[in-house]
Amino acid sequence: MTSRRTVTVDPHLHTVASYDGHTTPEQLLDTAERVGLDAVVVTDHDTVEGAHVAKTLAAGRDIVAVVGCEVSTADGHLLTIGVDDAPEPGRPLPATAQSVRDAGGLAVVPHPFQRSRHGARGDAIRAVDGIEVHNAHTVLNIRNSQARRFAVRHRHQMFGGSDAHRPENVGLAATEVPLSAGTELTEASLLRAMRNGGTAAVGRRTSAWQYVSKLFSNARHRTAALM
Template identity: 55%
Template sequence: MSGRTRDSRGPRTLAVDLHVHTDASYDCEMSVEAVLSRAASVGLDAVALTDHDSVGSLPRAFDIAHEYGVRVVPGVEVSTADGHLLALGVDDPPATGRPLPETARAVRESGGLAVVPHPFQTFRHGASRRAIRDVDAVEVYNAHTLTGFRNGQARRYARRQGFPGTGGSDAHRPALVGRAYTTVSVEADGGVTTDAILDGIRAGRTVARGTRTTARQYLRKYALNARLKTASFL
């Protein structure tokens, strides 16, 4: 994994998984401890916890992150009227059900970063081109895909529109944490802080990296999602 650069003479590069779920999401059973343990073992500098419309795991994550040597970036995957939106650097979940551009503006006004995850994948609540406005970045590598076609489409779109590109695993199980991630260049004299990471993304100092999930992992994830979603309505 490309990250953990420590050259004091120039910028340092951090490896950050910007899209990870925990058991605060309705479709995930992964504990905060499991996320942080896996993140540390694969060499991540930081991980963004982006549960569905919830920040329920953040207090626990902040309390124990130092034990693993991994920075926790607060976040949430917001359900907007136009699809999902990652709100990074926020401690409170934005209101759901609003248009994506309106939600993105609210995130930015609060000092956060608005990132469109898995764009164009409507069956996964991905936003359409029409809805992608007033955002800071586009997720151009999401590990949870079989063919990679949509990742390529997202990468080309972000490049044409001038959006920084990010990568995230969209992990719902420990083995997938860090499967996709973002390298972010930050100032060498700064620590591994949320502000430094968000500033690096805003400035476009990012590279999205990763590998796709296998067909077996892909199908297991959807089987788990279906089971947990059904249970949540019982």
């Protein structure tokens, strides 16, 4: 049997490049290292500007930073992982996901079913690499449970992400990824391992105070999250 080791990545993170982000790329990396993450994916809303800054700053650090994006598709949000350019917003989710995969990246559906947070409906979730079954920004956990059931039923890979918009939430939830023993952790090996399967969602949820604070912040941008 091939020996394996597990690395931990937070694949859903925001910087100040997001309209609702309060974390600089340097703060994101500092916190990620402090809480013991092996890798991060920066997924700002419809931009890769902050992700490229983080990737540049990560050079020479003991952490891998991957460029990503939380793109606003016609059917809800979609995390793109490992693609250098932000996909065009407003296209159908399946077509966007397929274009990301054709470009060598991964497409993961964040906070599905949470329509007030632009989560995708089940009938729109096609041509993807995985489902976020543990989004840390929740209080009741209802939609996380629904997402997990959906992933099991349709045999999707499971991911966890903090959806952190502030430094203190980085790594609150994450994804464990199995790597073959002896494999160096790089962006390429991480993407390959996530694509091959065996991922697991781990972590906690935000406090009620943090949730309410984010709710009011989102309300100012007409994107209030109710669950």
